[in-house]
Amino acid sequence: MATFLTIVMIVLLMVGVPVPFALMLTGIGAVLTFGSTSLTTAAQAQFANLDSFVLLAIPFFILAANVMVRGKLAEYLFDVMHAIARPVAGGAAVGGAIASALFSAMSGSSVASAAALGRVTIPQLDRLGYPRVFSTGLMAAGGALGNLIPPSIVFVVYAAMAQVSVADLFIAGTIPGIMLAGMLALISWYFAKKNGWNPPERFSFSLLWTSFVRAAPALLMIFIILGGIYSGWFTPTEAAAVSAIYGIFVGLFVYRTLTLRDLPDIFVQSSKITGSMLFILATSVFIGMLATMAGIPEAIFAQVRAYELSAWQFLLLINVILLVLGTFLDGLTILVVLTPILLPSVKALGIDLIHFAIILTLNIEIAGITPPVGMNLFVISAVSKTPLDVVFRGSILFTAVMIIGLIIVTYVPGLSLLAL
């Protein structure tokens, strides 16, 4: 029966039933067949699954991202990084990659990063002679750093599910995130040099200074969020609230890209995004219920034992499965469905839960840039008005880069765990 329900869930997801409803319907089915709990309890369990102070970071980070997407912050960040990278070949693309990492350090959402930076950088990259197939792929991948570089919504959701510290996850994601940004920058430099796009330009201190002054409020925001979390001054939830308020303040009074009249709309939009994300988390409680009733985590672990999988073989298998799932499922769904099912095996194999989170997150990043379903690709296509098939082709090179990064992060746990 449990196998049947699992199949029902997969079918519901695949035929296009919205994810939270597919999970809910499966949950109703599980309660009715197993009868070990009531639907009233199921309603209560949904409510309880959201009752967490940690999760509060999510609406605030979404709010901050929505404020920043409207403002000119992304443009100013790009200008500074471009000014620094001018003397190397492909300076603008390198600057775009680094600016993506910096924007990720302010925003918890990879879609927001891709949207905000893609919109300002791609036209500039056009002007310097980069083909769209390259620039859209780069900015989609750059946006994908958003989940790995703290603050990150994915980390918050995982922390709530796996009962680990958000602050630890934020620290653990930093070095892998910087490494991947470096890899994107390196690839940009290599291809620009090889193809003669965007030859080195003269470094200009005055350009750097003026762009730095304009970007200073944005850079200060990174300092407040990360400094606050690392020093222990703020909890991640409080840092998220501070970043939202700081973002609104800067938008209203410093950059003046916001007016008070925009605010109600920003709150409404942000709450809709929060609602659609956290509703999935609320209904994911049914996956846990079904999995427990059916003994799925134990069954998986029994297989791991039967094949005598070691930790590294298990991780390889998980990576392959996640990469395949990621081509058509979105990251959040993968996260909420697989985390409860896999955690017992992960623990039993002695894999660090924080390290596993980083691996999972990197897979989610890759899911966002692999066609046919990749949120970042859709967003980049929309903001840059590039046909989807061009963006799809552009994503191939950068998916390969990210997979190399994934292999490194998987087999060098120190990258994630050393800073803890």
Add this chain to the structure above:
Amino acid sequence: MSNRREAIPSGLPDRAGALRVVLSRFEGWLAGASMFFCLAVVSVEIVLRGVFNVSLQWSEELARYLLIWTTYWGATAATADNAHIRVELLVNLLGRKARLAAEIAILLLCAVGAAVFAWYGYGLVEDSRLLGLTSGDSNLAVPIWIFQSVIPMAFALMTVRLLLSVLHILRFGKIPRPEDELILEV
């Protein structure tokens, strides 16, 4: 709003469409307001703790419940917009007629799920009310059913929304989507 631009084939007023507009203001407003108060509560706590070194015992709990309100009303609004995350790979392969039939079937299936939780959510609220349960940490001496009431209300409204979407498809031959798409305003 989007439905003003839609041609009304029968010449009759689009009453279902008008209801959609009213409801979306209502849900959006509730979700946005919950989020605003949530941010306000957390911010006040930060200031009090940082500046005056005092802490409101109940603030964290209230913020958590406001998050739940934000989530359910936001999810209802997202339901109205048909903006929930889903795999569209297979339905996209269908022809127009088959696609609309599939969408109607999916919407009705979702409506069943939402209706079940509207009903049992109401049961939950009744249970909590009769047992006189107060909120978890009891720093906030408020009956918990007040916060739980979002479950039956939001799911009932979701059911209405899903059925309105079915009506919309039957009438206009397309899935209702507002201009304010879920993806960040870009």
